[in-house]
Amino acid sequence: MKKNTNFFERISQIIDYYGINSVNEFAREWLGYSSAEKINRLKKENTSPSFDILNDISNKFVEIDNKWLVTGEGEMIPRKNGIINESQMISSQNYKNQAPKIITVNAHNVDNIVLVPQKLQAGYLQGYNDPNFIQELPTFRLPGLNNGIFRMFEIEGNSMFPTLPNKSYVVGQFVENWITGIKDNQIYAIISNDIEDGLVKRCINRIKKYNNLICKSDNRRNFPTQNIEPSTIKEVWEIKLHLNFQLPDPADVYDRMNDLEADLQELKQYLAK
Structure with a gap:
């Protein structure tokens, strides 16, 4: 450089x-x-x-x-230890034409949406390609999610707040080609050896240019950005749906906006004097 x-x-x-x-x-x-x-x-x-x-x-x-x-x-x-191993060298062939090792279907031969609860996400890294592990997980069907392979993950913590609150759920669609399929500033679930219980973050794709996937929190003041080396990644899921059972009350937001508007009007009148 x-x-x-x-x-x-x-x-x-x-x-x-x-x-x-x-x-x-x-x-x-x-x-x-x-x-x-x-x-x-x-x-x-x-x-x-x-x-x-x-x-x-x-x-x-x-x-x-x-x-x-x-x-x-x-x-x-x-670079770690000053070198990049051959297995870590970027190649467009390394990060495309991937497919989930295990999928499940319902009685009509339609792919199920498998739920990975937070308490099992650490085990998902070892069990994502284990038929026995996947088949034990609960499955669902949701409207509008028909063309593709989907998986549901539970959110733990506030790193993506307010976009994704704690204890809500996201449904991700499997990404086959990481180089072209991971779009900047979109949210993805990343299953990686570097992260024990998975990661749901807003990503910046620098795999081809720097051999790096940048994972940002929406709550950036409290949670740092993470860099994930592609060679450690097992699966990538693009978040398509968010399920939140804790519906926010907008009254506080409206009250603050009204107070702010009143303060601005008061300031304008003061300056006009």
């Missing part, structure tokens, strides 16, 4: 790697700044970042090499 003498070039590479839409999103949503001014000023030649900016970036993107961040030397994401 060539040496980048301009720090903003390295920020641009980070933005590209993580699929971030803009410098403004990078500054506000990822670093928690009120604006992108501190980042944009680094576009000027020979402008050095402050220690606070370096510290904020290294704390948020922990997999990035600090030497590369400061000097531009070396690699942005160091």
Whole structure:
């Protein structure tokens, strides 16, 4: 990787790697700044970042090499042990034409939707290709999910809140070709050796470019982004349906909006005086 003498070039590479839409999103949503001014000023030649900016970036993107961040030397994401095994080398043949090892059908020979409860998700990594394990799981049929292979997973925790609340369910469609089938900023269930109980995240696909799948939480302030090496992945399911049995009460949201509108009107009247 060539040496980048301009720090903003390295920020641009980070933005590209993580699929971030803009410098403004990078500054506000990822670093928690009120604006992108501190980042944009680094576009000027020979402008050095402050220690606070370096510290904020290294704390948020922990997999990035600090030497590369400061000097531009070396690699942005160091390779493990400095090498990539032949089995880890990217090839379009490695990540396509996959199919679930085990599927179940109903009496009409139609594929069932198998439910993987949270308490069994750790075991799913070992049992996803075991007929006895899969056949013991509960199965369902749901309207509108007919063309494809589907699986249901229970959500545990608040990493995807408010999009996917704790204890809700998602139904995913099997993704055969990971290179072309995993779309940026869509939500997927990732079954990987690196994650004991599976992962439901919003993904950025950098498999072909960097041999990496970036998995983001919607609740980014409290849950870090994870990088998944494709060689560790067993299955990928694109989330098509969300089932939530804890229906939210919108009254609080409406009340806050009304209060905000009233405050704005009061401010306008004050400024007009």
